[in-house]
Amino acid sequence: MEKPDLIIRSSRVVTPETVRPASVHIRNSVIAALGEWDKIPSDVSLFDAGDAVVMPGLVDAHVHVNEPGRTAWEGFTTATRAAAAGGITTLVDMPLNSIPPTTTQTGFAEKLAAANGQCWIDTAFWGGVIPGNTNELKPLLENGVRGFKCFLVHSGVDEFPHVTETNLLEAMPELARLNSVLLVHAELAEPIETATEKLKDKNPNDYQTFLQSRPREAENKAIELMIRLCRETGARVHIVHHSSSDVLPLLKAAREEGLPLTVETCPHYLTFAAEEIPDGATHFKCCPPVRERENREKLWAALADGVIDMIVSDHSPCTPNLKLLETGDFLKAWGGIAALQFSLPVMWTQIEKRGFGLRELTRWMSAAPAKLAGLDKRKGRLEIGYDADIVIWHPEKEFKVVPEIIHFKNKITPYSGMNLHGVVEATFVRGAKVYDKGRFVEKASGTFL
Numbered sequence: 001m002e003k004p005d006l007i008i009r010s011s012r013v014v015t016p017e018t019v020r021p022a023s024v025h026i027r028n029s030v031i032a033a034l035g036e037w038d039k040i041p042s043d044v045s046l047f048d049a050g051d052a053v054v055m056p057g058l059v060d061a062h063v064h065v066n067e068p069g070r071t072a073w074e075g076f077t078t079a080t081r082a083a084a085a086g087g088i089t090t091l092v093d094m095p096l097n098s099i100p101p102t103t104t105q106t107g108f109a110e111k112l113a114a115a116n117g118q119c120w121i122d123t124a125f126w127g128g129v130i131p132g133n134t135n136e137l138k139p140l141l142e143n144g145v146r147g148f149k150c151f152l153v154h155s156g157v158d159e160f161p162h163v164t165e166t167n168l169l170e171a172m173p174e175l176a177r178l179n180s181v182l183l184v185h186a187e188l189a190e191p192i193e194t195a196t197e198k199l200k201d202k203n204p205n206d207y208q209t210f211l212q213s214r215p216r217e218a219e220n221k222a223i224e225l226m227i228r229l230c231r232e233t234g235a236r237v238h239i240v241h242h243s244s245s246d247v248l249p250l251l252k253a254a255r256e257e258g259l260p261l262t263v264e265t266c267p268h269y270l271t272f273a274a275e276e277i278p279d280g281a282t283h284f285k286c287c288p289p290v291r292e293r294e295n296r297e298k299l300w301a302a303l304a305d306g307v308i309d310m311i312v313s314d315h316s317p318c319t320p321n322l323k324l325l326e327t328g329d330f331l332k333a334w335g336g337i338a339a340l341q342f343s344l345p346v347m348w349t350q351i352e353k354r355g356f357g358l359r360e361l362t363r364w365m366s367a368a369p370a371k372l373a374g375l376d377k378r379k380g381r382l383e384i385g386y387d388a389d390i391v392i393w394h395p396e397k398e399f400k401v402v403p404e405i406i407h408f409k410n411k412i413t414p415y416s417g418m419n420l421h422g423v424v425e426a427t428f429v430r431g432a433k434v435y436d437k438g439r440f441v442e443k444a445s446g447t448f449l
């Protein structure tokens, strides 16, 4: 065998099958071999991680980078550096909140130009389905988007309008033909409008008011619609940031029926509970909302059961003024939670407590999202031939979330002040170290996937 460029070894290397002492041999950016822990050639560069966990880097398939156009909210440099510091080695950028959105070829070209030279990790892109852009889907896919996102309710930004069933009946057969995937923000407008109408006299600073304004029914009806359209059109459907536990049995049945349907949820739905969110704490606002404790427990059961496939951040920051923290008005504040740097420790803190382990962590946060984005031939596993995307971290070490350690642009996060388990030591992308104990390499070397 040819000499590796680098060997990373540890007493805890996570492969799809086991966690064991091993050495990861890297050559030409990919994993060339998984060797014995103690068989290290004498003249090879060695990163000895001791007993730190050596694991595939996380793949975060749901990140709003917002550049170009809303770069004050987040940008590629800050987002990808925060990701690297959090053990994420690939992110997939969402098509909206940037201006222009990634719904046309020219929009995508502008996005790529903006991201160029600014990505510290590997970066891929989702396109968008909006009313009337069916003709753009094929060329967008040919130019490299990994699939398409749509909304069934107002997206929060006017330049990314939501679709109706009529629009979907045009776009989904095209996506089926292209063998692409449709990511769906699954809330319908009508139950939200009806609920909001009844809340006119309620205090908008009260979390309960916001929660009632985004009832489970909005998600439930949207999921029913998407299961039906998935069946009718044959297009692959992926439900983003799922929150309502009511429809987990429906999703389970749809999967047992063999429909091409996958589901993600996010760290905030698995960590927080509506009962515990303080009034006026708009940094907890996201749509669909964080629901009750009992709902959260059912999401965990669905993960264990395989009905929910993966956990992704839905990092969706904004500038502090838009969070309206001074007035605490939940109904008017921007909905979106910023936390991509902390996905790994947030989830590890929960996973550990609930009796799951490192293999579930990599399945939910590396392998499954890689597969969704069509990257599962090269990302998301420590296996021969895969990209040497590796996070080295200490599950037993603790840290506190404080603004000084946050690398994303706007430091407002609901995890502020929390003690989390899991400290990232170093992150490698395709065999090159990009982050090491609080420091980044000087130059961005992430590629577009």
Ligand SMILES: [Zn+2]
Pocket (backbone or CB within 6 Å): 062, 064, 094, 314, 316
């Ligand atoms: Zn999102």
